[in-house]
Amino acid sequence: MRHEPSSARATGLAALLLLAATTLPAQAQGEPETRDFADILAAAEGQTVYWNAWGGDPATNDFIAWVGEEVRERHGVSVVHVKLSDTAEAVSRVLAEKAAGRDEGGAVDLIWINGPNFLAMKEESLLHGPFVEALPNFALVDTQEKPSNVVDFTVPVEGLAAPWRIAQVAYLYDVEAVDAAALPGSIPEMRTWAEANPGRLTHPTARDFMGTTFLKQALVELVDDRAALQEPATDETYAQTVAPLWDWYDALRPNLWRAGAEFPESGPAQNQLLADGEIDMAITFNPAEAAAGAIQGRLPETIRVFFLEDGTIGNTSFVAIPYNAAHKEGAMVVANFLMSPEAQARGQDPANLGAFTVLDLSRLSPDERAAFDQSDAHPAMPAPEEFVRVLPEPHPSWMTRLVADWERRISG
Numbered sequence: 001m002r003h004e005p006s007s008a009r010a011t012g013l014a015a016l017l018l019l020a021a022t023t024l025p026a027q028a029q030g031e032p033e034t035r036d037f038a039d040i041l042a043a044a045e046g047q048t049v050y051w052n053a054w055g056g057d058p059a060t061n062d063f064i065a066w067v068g069e070e071v072r073e074r075h076g077v078s079v080v081h082v083k084l085s086d087t088a089e090a091v092s093r094v095l096a097e098k099a100a101g102r103d104e105g106g107a108v109d110l111i112w113i114n115g116p117n118f119l120a121m122k123e124e125s126l127l128h129g130p131f132v133e134a135l136p137n138f139a140l141v142d143t144q145e146k147p148s149n150v151v152d153f154t155v156p157v158e159g160l161a162a163p164w165r166i167a168q169v170a171y172l173y174d175v176e177a178v179d180a181a182a183l184p185g186s187i188p189e190m191r192t193w194a195e196a197n198p199g200r201l202t203h204p205t206a207r208d209f210m211g212t213t214f215l216k217q218a219l220v221e222l223v224d225d226r227a228a229l230q231e232p233a234t235d236e237t238y239a240q241t242v243a244p245l246w247d248w249y250d251a252l253r254p255n256l257w258r259a260g261a262e263f264p265e266s267g268p269a270q271n272q273l274l275a276d277g278e279i280d281m282a283i284t285f286n287p288a289e290a291a292a293g294a295i296q297g298r299l300p301e302t303i304r305v306f307f308l309e310d311g312t313i314g315n316t317s318f319v320a321i322p323y324n325a326a327h328k329e330g331a332m333v334v335a336n337f338l339m340s341p342e343a344q345a346r347g348q349d350p351a352n353l354g355a356f357t358v359l360d361l362s363r364l365s366p367d368e369r370a371a372f373d374q375s376d377a378h379p380a381m382p383a384p385e386e387f388v389r390v391l392p393e394p395h396p397s398w399m400t401r402l403v404a405d406w407e408r409r410i411s412g
Helices: 010-023 037-044 058-075 088-099 116-123 136-140 187-196 209-222 226-230 235-255 267-275 289-295 328-338 341-348 366-370 396-411
Strands: 048-054 078-084 110-113 161-168 170-174 281-284 303-306 312-320
Touching: 037 328, 048 058, 048 088, 048 328, 058 078, 058 328, 058 341, 078 088, 088 110, 088 116, 110 116, 110 328, 116 312, 116 396, 136 328, 161 328, 161 341, 170 267, 170 289, 187 209, 187 235, 209 226, 209 235, 209 281, 209 312, 209 396, 226 235, 235 396, 267 281, 267 289, 289 303, 312 328, 328 341, 341 366
Parallel strands: 048 078, 048 110
Antiparallel strands: 110 312, 161 312, 170 281, 170 303
16 A cells, blocks of 8 residues: 555665664664553553654545544544655664664654565664564454565564555556456566557556566566575576566567656556556556545546456555654554554545455454455455465565666666
């Protein structure tokens, strides 16, 4: 949703990692949170949580506002949504505070995070916790069938962040413009489709996480050895591994929208091109995007989703608490509420957000499970049998190099 929903810009993150590696001393992560949740609730009352989260999606912004209303009424905790254009902004803020010796009373209480940003903060000991085991609703999270809830882009989460929404790559198309029987079932077939339909496909700039995901999905399918992507990229492994991707992309690019000379700045900008009829196909990290877009008036009712047959990349979005957060207890209350059946059911409903749940529904009561049934009713929601296997995200270092490589190729 990011999706993160996961919304890092890898080139900026590389600079942050360099800064952290050269200017900040390493230290151990914080002590595990051992307080009873009742004590955490008591300490949280009256706190204001500054939740730093991507602000580029109106539906997500509305959901965060609803969460704020609920935790204020239930627990006396206020939420201020600090809207970011890039999650790295929050990482930079915490890095700057650490460099200045501000180890308490930090300005950031909670961050919507995953991927390279989570790795950066974990490696530089910028996170509070482990704290997730102290949250009662974590017992409802599916850690077996949804492994991305505990392993983020190959990086073990180890209780330093709480999962709150799941994303998986799918593709949007207009049933009035595209013959469903001709939809590409693989990355090579997508190039063939683009050749037959020049100008009708694009992707966001790779500076946006959705554009990077377009490249990563192609890489995962085209690479000879997927296991290599689970290890950090090196100068030795990168060039040979990505060669099939760039061969594919160089053939694809002339047939993209505006001949591959321009790219939309974000996922929503790409989807607007689809809504305006300028393109016929678009990548999304939310299989509910067609239904949510139709309900919210962002997309025509004729938009549907499809998956590539061999599987697509999926991941989980998390919330993490900086080591120096001023309001850690309030942040934990918000994180716990995000994992509640009520919040998860509301989030999965495409009328609100359309983000798939991190929970194991078999652990819920019948009434709690029933609340999820409404999310499947819209005709644009994919049926359970349409979903394909979830492929793991590559290590974050591949994303950083892909962005830099794409920038160099586009500007050359």
